[in-house]
Amino acid sequence: MDSPAADLSGKLSREAEAVCRQYLSNGRKHGNYWIVGDVDNTPGRSLYVRLTGPIRGKGAAGKWTDAATGEHGDLLDLIAANLNLSTLRDTLDEARRFLSVPRPEPPTRQPQTPIARGSPEAARRLWAMGQPIAGTLAERYLSARGLTDLRSVSALRFHPNCYYWREDAVAGERPDAWPALLAKVTDNAGTLTGVHRTWFDPQTTGKAPLDPNRKAMGNLLGHAVRIGSPTNILAVGEGLETMLSLRLALAGLPIAAALSGNHLAAFEPPTDLRQLYVAIDNDEPGQTAFDALTERFADRELHLLPLRPMLDDFNSDLRNCGMEEMRSHLRPQLLPVDVPTLPAVETD
Structure with missing residues (x-):
């Protein structure tokens, strides 16, 4: 079973161009790539986002590289860097908001066995x-x-x-x-x-x-x-x-x-x-x-x-x-x- 992060990363890759237009609006489409200056949405040609390809693995859609800094990752990494999100929880919440995916229900917690106070x-x-x-x-x-x-x-x-x-x-x-x-x-x-x-x-x-x-x-x-x-x-x-x-x-x-x-x-x-x-x-x-x-x-x-x-x-x-x-x-x-x-x- 995929982790929540892997599942959302796959969903984002299917919407790679829409993700780029939302978070990297100062870039432009060039063939199978979206080109922009950096993860902060600066105009330029340093950062390349792949728009087509498989959901995951080599050549997957959504994979990106900044030729100037060597940074790279998937679209979850891109969203986190673009919005300066410091935790995975915040990044996943933002991805769900973009995809209009509700947060999953928390797993049912098994009640702890009662124990004697002070034991x-x-x-x-x-x-x-x-x-x-x-x-x-x-x-x-x-x-x-x-x-x-x-x-x-x-x-x-x-x-x-x-x-x-x-x-x-x-x-x-x-x-x-x-x-x-x-x-x-x-x-x-x-x-x-x-x-x-x-x-x-x-x-x-x-x-x-x-x-x-x-x-x-x-x-x-x-x-x-x-x-x-x-x-x-x-x-x-x-x-x-x-x-x-x-x-x-x-x-x-x-x-x-x-x-x-x-x-x-x-x-x-x-x-x-x-x-x-x-x-x-x-x-x-x-x-x-x-x-x-x-x-x-x-x-x-x-x-x-x-x-x-x-x-x-x-x-x-x-x-x-x-x-x-x-x-x-x-x-x-x-x-x-x-x-x-x-x-x-x-x-x-």
Whole structure:
């Protein structure tokens, strides 16, 4: 079966001369060709459109070449170039308008199987609807917190209208929809187990006036938002912005954000990991999580090392103290063997 584009291209080729008279009216017919200056309908003799021939293939009607630029194509290409249409959808719509062909009915969509709200499958569907953060409200929000150069981080996405189900919603009440940063939660094998959402206020680019304005869905216990592939070292902590700040300061450091103190205490590092840095927020839950991790792995060959911020967390350090002071504060907390692997903290 022909694609919609191939079908319309064939229909246009049967009307090649009429197409030329419509879009290249400053040209003229010369034998089996229509001659004009260029695709912009400039008078001249550079562009040749074949008016006769088969519907498709070699020598097909509607094929054209601009001898001056080397451009060539079929009549769909010609219409797109003539009208400066940037998408195939717009080009096909214009071709249908010219041919008086109605747009085909959309295919019947099979209803999705209902799934439990907040389940891992719901998280997977939400993640699939996300888009890269480049140029979005999510990128602007992170940049305002000192977190830049994150466009290539595959664990982050943006959703322009992410549902927010209020805790006190009554049965049948529709959820709100706000822009949101999506963060992918995975297990050690890289399988998506959940999604963390941070909702924004599009008027202020700050967090949305919701309580709470962050929620996670799916299976989080033992898992985390992971950025970078751990080799012999990994750093884990609570908040996403905290761990992104740490990775920015210690270039190349693989990180995992467990998203809460309780989940940090339950974090499951890779089984072959021998060294785990733990970013401890400067509060009681942060210390409690570190103590719980230390107790859990007391009988395992896993070396746990604390990383402590100057202020309440590492994003506060980044925003209030600056990158260089933050690195100077972190350097003595690293094992000497790790310093050469993190170029940002190397000494001269």
